[in-house]
Every structure is written in C-alpha cells, then in structure tokens.
Amino acid sequence: MANAAILVIGNEILSGRTQDSNVAFLGKELAERGITLGEVRIVRDDQTAIVAALDALRASYTYVFTSGGIGPTHDDITSAAVAKAFGVALERDPEAVRRLQSRYGQGELNAARLKMAEIPEGAALIDNPISQAPGFRMGNVFVMAGVPSILRAMFEGIRGTLAEGPPQMSRSLTLSAREGDLAEGLTRIQDRHPQVEVGSYPSFAEGRSLVTIVARGIDAGMLDSVMVQTRALATELGAAIAEG
Structure with missing residues (x-):
C-alpha cells in the first residue's frame, strides 16, 4: 500500500x-x-x-x-x-x-x-x-x-x-466505562487482529466516563469482528453501550 x-x-x-x-x-x-x-x-x-x-x-x-x-x-x-x-x-x-x-x-x-x-x-x-x-x-x-x-x-x-488501493474503513462503539478497565481486553482484541488498528478515546459527559473504541482497516469482515468482540468485552465487564 x-x-x-x-x-x-x-x-x-x-x-x-x-x-x-x-x-x-x-x-x-x-x-x-x-x-x-x-x-x-x-x-x-x-x-x-x-x-x-x-x-x-x-x-x-x-x-x-x-x-x-x-x-x-x-x-x-x-x-x-x-x-x-x-x-x-x-x-x-x-x-x-x-x-x-x-x-x-x-x-x-x-x-x-x-x-x-x-x-x-x-x-x-x-x-x-x-x-x-x-x-x-x-x-x-x-x-x-x-x-x-x-x-x-x-x-x-x-x-x-495518486496511487489507489482498497479504501480504509472504520467502525466505532462508545461504552460507558473507564479506559483502564478496558485496556487488557482491548489488547487481546488487537493481538487477534494485527491488520486492524484498534484505538480507544476517552471522554466525559454528564458525569460519566466514556470510551469510544474505533477500528480502522481495509477488511470489513475484520472490522465487524473487532466490534463483535468489543461488545462481548463490554458485556463481560458490565459496561453499558452508550452509542454505536
């Protein structure tokens, strides 16, 4: 690329x-x-x-x-x-x-x-x-x-x-959680998907700690897989899905 x-x-x-x-x-x-x-x-x-x-x-x-x-x-x-x-x-x-x-x-x-x-x-x-x-x-x-x-x-x-290749796509999911609580699980997800960039972006709104997980890459199937596993991680930690 x-x-x-x-x-x-x-x-x-x-x-x-x-x-x-x-x-x-x-x-x-x-x-x-x-x-x-x-x-x-x-x-x-x-x-x-x-x-x-x-x-x-x-x-x-x-x-x-x-x-x-x-x-x-x-x-x-x-x-x-x-x-x-x-x-x-x-x-x-x-x-x-x-x-x-x-x-x-x-x-x-x-x-x-x-x-x-x-x-x-x-x-x-x-x-x-x-x-x-x-x-x-x-x-x-x-x-x-x-x-x-x-x-x-x-x-x-x-x-x-300019050269042209497969367009980069993204998926995102916002969780009501603290970033530190998600870190270990996100590392495992990233390790399973080395061709996807998995990022976490914390924010605060209405007294809540929020984290938006963004997956970027060129394979839609892999991006969807990262989102499925992120949702599973949220369920495991008892973190509510705020958006996405």
Missing part, C-alpha cells in the same frame, strides 16, 4: 494564531484512496528546518504533501527550500507567469507577486483554479498552498495521479 506524510509549514500554525484544517482534509481524502497517512510534521518558516524535514520524509514515504509558504511575502520560502532539498535552481516559470497575468490587471503583477512564479527547475505545476498562483510537484513531493480552500482545489487536480 502507498503511504504518505504531510509537512505543514508556517510560524502562524506553531504560534496558535492559525488553526490547521488541511491535515484533517488530506487524511480523509488519502484514506478514501487507500493511502495510509503515516506522519505529520509542523515546521517553522526556516529553510534549514524545511529542507531537513523534506529529506527525511521523501525518503520514507510514497508521497509527501506540503502546505503553506508559497505566497508573495518575505517569509514564503517553501519553494526555495524545495529547490535546495532537490539540489536544483529556483527559476521563474513562464507558464506560472502567464497564469498570474491572467489573474492580475495591468501593472498589478509586481515583483512580490512574481515571486509566486518561482518554481524549482524540473517541477510540474499544480493548477490553482482559485487564485491562479500554482503549486508544483517535485519528485514525490506535492507543494500546495496553506489556504484551505486553495489547497482543496489543488488536491482535486492531483487526486487522479
């Missing part, structure tokens, strides 16, 4: 000023194509940090998706960092310039905006139907905007180029 990593770039994410929503979107979309999301990293607008993260991730995963840092301002350094990571020049791409010209009026395509046409040598452009400033693909790295609406539009253009 193909796998992937996401590299989120931007000081504003690490400071908490901006809340990331791109990871949730990409994780869901990749799962539906049968691509396992194995890792997410967040780094500052720092070229050394971006290059180090790219070098590590692109060597370990089928695909790497980056978000952020391809705008017109001084701190938008992702394109330059990708060029450095791949050891190529950063060039003004004529097609990227043409697309920007279609967006901006006479005299509006200034030096700052032309920065968005600087693309690593040999990269393939990714369409941006919203603001025209393109992303790009370099090797197994897809470089996209941080603005959620633009990233989603860009992803629509590359979706069909």
Whole structure:
C-alpha cells in the first residue's frame, strides 16, 4: 500500500494564531484512496528546518504533501527550500507567469507577486483554479498552498495521479466505562487482529466516563469482528453501550 506524510509549514500554525484544517482534509481524502497517512510534521518558516524535514520524509514515504509558504511575502520560502532539498535552481516559470497575468490587471503583477512564479527547475505545476498562483510537484513531493480552500482545489487536480488501493474503513462503539478497565481486553482484541488498528478515546459527559473504541482497516469482515468482540468485552465487564 502507498503511504504518505504531510509537512505543514508556517510560524502562524506553531504560534496558535492559525488553526490547521488541511491535515484533517488530506487524511480523509488519502484514506478514501487507500493511502495510509503515516506522519505529520509542523515546521517553522526556516529553510534549514524545511529542507531537513523534506529529506527525511521523501525518503520514507510514497508521497509527501506540503502546505503553506508559497505566497508573495518575505517569509514564503517553501519553494526555495524545495529547490535546495532537490539540489536544483529556483527559476521563474513562464507558464506560472502567464497564469498570474491572467489573474492580475495591468501593472498589478509586481515583483512580490512574481515571486509566486518561482518554481524549482524540473517541477510540474499544480493548477490553482482559485487564485491562479500554482503549486508544483517535485519528485514525490506535492507543494500546495496553506489556504484551505486553495489547497482543496489543488488536491482535486492531483487526486487522479495518486496511487489507489482498497479504501480504509472504520467502525466505532462508545461504552460507558473507564479506559483502564478496558485496556487488557482491548489488547487481546488487537493481538487477534494485527491488520486492524484498534484505538480507544476517552471522554466525559454528564458525569460519566466514556470510551469510544474505533477500528480502522481495509477488511470489513475484520472490522465487524473487532466490534463483535468489543461488545462481548463490554458485556463481560458490565459496561453499558452508550452509542454505536
């Protein structure tokens, strides 16, 4: 199965000023194509940090998706960092310039905006139907905007180029129980189903301790089996089923 990593770039994410929503979107979309999301990293607008993260991730995963840092301002350094990571020049791409010209009026395509046409040598452009400033693909790295609406539009253009496998599915069950009481039994269930990811997520509501058990995998029969055994565990422990 193909796998992937996401590299989120931007000081504003690490400071908490901006809340990331791109990871949730990409994780869901990749799962539906049968691509396992194995890792997410967040780094500052720092070229050394971006290059180090790219070098590590692109060597370990089928695909790497980056978000952020391809705008017109001084701190938008992702394109330059990708060029450095791949050891190529950063060039003004004529097609990227043409697309920007279609967006901006006479005299509006200034030096700052032309920065968005600087693309690593040999990269393939990714369409941006919203603001025209393109992303790009370099090797197994897809470089996209941080603005959620633009990233989603860009992803629509590359979706069909990605590998496709059995979609990942999930089943869930919420129990009125304490997580520690379920731990031993859940370990046994996980051991019997190594191809399924079994997770437990505690919460509290109306004075009750709740635990939601989530099973993820590509085999519907195995997922159903995990849920049957989880229900049996709940009965064994006298834990009421709250939902699912």
